[in-house]
Amino acid sequence: MDRATERDLIERAIAGERAAAGELIKAHQRSVYGYILRMSGRHEMAEDVVQEAFVRVLANLHRFDFRFRFSTWLFTIARRLYMNAVAKSKPAYDTDFVGSMGGKGSMPDASTYNTEQSETQKDAIQSALMHLSVEQREIIVLFHQLDWPIALIASHLDMPEGTVKSHLHRGRRRLRVLFKEHKQLASLYQDHFGGQFNEASDEVLA
Amino acid sequence: MKRGSDHDQFDKEPLGRIPESLIDAALDGEICDQMQDEIAHALQYDHARRAELLETADAVRALDLDDIPMPDMQCIVLNRLDQHERFIPKTMRRWVRTGRLAVAAGVLLGLMMVAGMQSMYPRLTTLGVQSTPVDDVASAMAEDSQRVAADMQTRVEILRASMLPLDGLLLAPRPSGTKSFSLTLNHQVIEFSDEDLETFYASGLDAGELGIGFPVSHRPNQISGSMTVVSYHGRVVGGEDCVQIGSHSVGAKQSGGVVVVQSDRASLKAPSDERIADLP
Numbered sequence: 001m002d003r004a005t006e007r008d009l010i011e012r013a014i015a016g017e018r019a020a021a022g023e024l025i026k027a028h029q030r031s032v033y034g035y036i037l038r039m040s041g042r043h044e045m046a047e048d049v050v051q052e053a054f055v056r057v058l059a060n061l062h063r064f065d066f067r068f069r070f071s072t073w074l075f076t077i078a079r080r081l082y083m084n085a086v087a088k089s090k091p092a093y094d095t096d097f098v099g100s101m102g103g104k105g106s107m108p109d110a111s112t113y114n115t116e117q118s119e120t121q122k123d124a125i126q127s128a129l130m131h132l133s134v135e136q137r138e139i140i141v142l143f144h145q146l147d148w149p150i151a152l153i154a155s156h157l158d159m160p161e162g163t164v165k166s167h168l169h170r171g172r173r174r175l176r177v178l179f180k181e182h183k184q185l186a187s188l189y190q191d192h193f194g195g196q197f198n199e200a201s202d203e204v205l206a
Numbered sequence: 207m208k209r210g211s212d213h214d215q216f217d218k219e220p221l222g223r224i225p226e227s228l229i230d231a232a233l234d235g236e237i238c239d240q241m242q243d244e245i246a247h248a249l250q251y252d253h254a255r256r257a258e259l260l261e262t263a264d265a266v267r268a269l270d271l272d273d274i275p276m277p278d279m280q281c282i283v284l285n286r287l288d289q290h291e292r293f294i295p296k297t298m299r300r301w302v303r304t305g306r307l308a309v310a311a312g313v314l315l316g317l318m319m320v321a322g323m324q325s326m327y328p329r330l331t332t333l334g335v336q337s338t339p340v341d342d343v344a345s346a347m348a349e350d351s352q353r354v355a356a357d358m359q360t361r362v363e364i365l366r367a368s369m370l371p372l373d374g375l376l377l378a379p380r381p382s383g384t385k386s387f388s389l390t391l392n393h394q395v396i397e398f399s400d401e402d403l404e405t406f407y408a409s410g411l412d413a414g415e416l417g418i419g420f421p422v423s424h425r426p427n428q429i430s431g432s433m434t435v436v437s438y439h440g441r442v443v444g445g446e447d448c449v450q451i452g453s454h455s456v457g458a459k460q461s462g463g464v465v466v467v468q469s470d471r472a473s474l475k476a477p478s479d480e481r482i483a484d485l486p
Contacts, residue, residue: 016298018284025280033279034271047277054283125268143234145269150234169230172262179265 001027006070014061021058028071029054031146032078038141039082041130049085053078075156079138124186128178136171139164144172224248224255233262 001009009027012020029050037046057074064073129137138157142148150168154161224245231237232245249256 021287022280022284025283026278029279030271030276033276034274037271037274037276038269043276047279051279051283051286054279055286058283058287122268122274125265128265129269141269144266145271165230165234168234169227172230172233172265173226175265176258176262179268180261 003069007066010061010064010066010070013058014064021061024058024070025054028074031071032074034145035075035141036078036082038126038129038145039134039138040086041126045082045085049078049081052081056081072152072156079156124179124182127182127186128175131178132171132174133167135167136174139167140171140175143168224252226255226258229255229259 006024006027009020009023013024032053033046033050036049037043040046040049053074056077057070064070129140132140135157139153142153142156143150148156150161150164154164157164228237228245232242237245249259
């Protein structure tokens with residue numbers, strides 16, 4: 001969404017147009033939801049945090065400073081809400097969000113195999129992400145998943161660009177190694193047990 | 207010295223390998239197209255680095271959220287906003303804003319009025335105890351004196367009005383003539399006139415003989431009074447029969463008998479008829 005369109009929607013939403021507010025939600029809900037989901041590893045927390053973030057942002061829309069991007073403001077509030085939620089209760093992540101996977105029964109055909117492989121990859125990437133430090137995870141998600149530039153990430157996280165790059169490079173290397181391991185574990189688990197691979201599965205394999 | 211930095215570890219590359227920092231810069235999008243082409247060319251000969259790059263790209267692709275289901279929050283968020291009444295339409299927002307401004311202006315105007323009153327009439331708007339100027343005290347005392355004098359005048363007039371019915375009584379002549387007293391001794395009435403009493407008390411009886419604690423000359427008045435109590439003993443004093451009278455307080459029960467004098471009438475009560483028989 002370009003800035004002119006975004007500004008128009010915001011002004012209409014401030015004027016009380018529900019449709020414009022709905023458009024703003026629709027335009028940003030996926031990115032902010034994905035951001036919090038990757039950070040927390042939990043659907044419920046992502047849903048709660050994103051809802052609350054949208055409610056707060058839209059309720060205070062008349063205070064919005066048009067010099068900044070709406071998404072930056074929204075992500076800042078969502079991040080703060082997520083941090084508060086984490087501080088209140090120590091989060092436990094799982095990879096249930098990819099859905100249940102049926103592995104028992106007849107032999108899978110090609111499409112089923114591809115789907116399962118995709119699910120396995122998503123399990124593995126979330127497991128790998130959760131093994132990174134919070135800073136590395138957040139920067140990788142913002143940079144690679146949401147395509148934020150380094151400068152914007154540095155501003156969002158209030159840290160120097162060099163530090164952001166350092167976290168990004170180290171996190172990316174660790175993610176590569178962890179992803180490869182988790183993917184292999186997930187495939188192995190799936191071949192042997194026919195179920196979904198998650199953190200609990202690690203213990204079974206061990 | 208142990209250095210845990212991945213950067214340092216990857217900087218120590220063997221000869222012929224592409225530095226990982228260069229791969230990082232490429233992944234960060236910080237190198238030009240020409241350099242990217244050169245790296246792509248070099249990767250054909252560095253299989254290990256190429257494998258790492260492919261694995262990294264694989265992990266980054268897995269971050270894609272396209273296939274992940276997520277709820278549509280549009281309705282939920284807008285409903286929550288409606289419930290909290292935070293999403294006010296523009297027309298209503300104007301009214302709310304106008305109302306707030308009106309309230310603020312009213313409060314400001316009120317404060318200004320109080321400030322103005324304070325400067326004009328300090329005593330009206332000051333709640334604490336205030337000192338009073340001397341000239342005010344003088345005028346207040348004069349006013350108070352006049353008010354007290356008027357009040358007293360009113361009370362005197364009311365008192366005089368209440369006394370009017372008694373004027374005739376006060377102005378009426380006092381009754382004169384012989385006042386008789388009677389003593390009742392064991393159901394026998396003995397009459398005394400004023401003269402008898404005067405004679406009786408002037409006959410030489412003194413207080414000691416009579417057992418009276420006051421001079422005899424006061425006796426008639428005391429008898430004619432309402433509260434004198436006397437007793438008798440039936441003794442003969444000075445060779446003549448007379449009644450010896452003692453004085454006691456009201457309500458006393460004397461073994462020798464009591465005389466209760468009430469108004470102009472006295473009653474003697476004796477414990478025995480013998481003693482009464484001694485009486486004249």
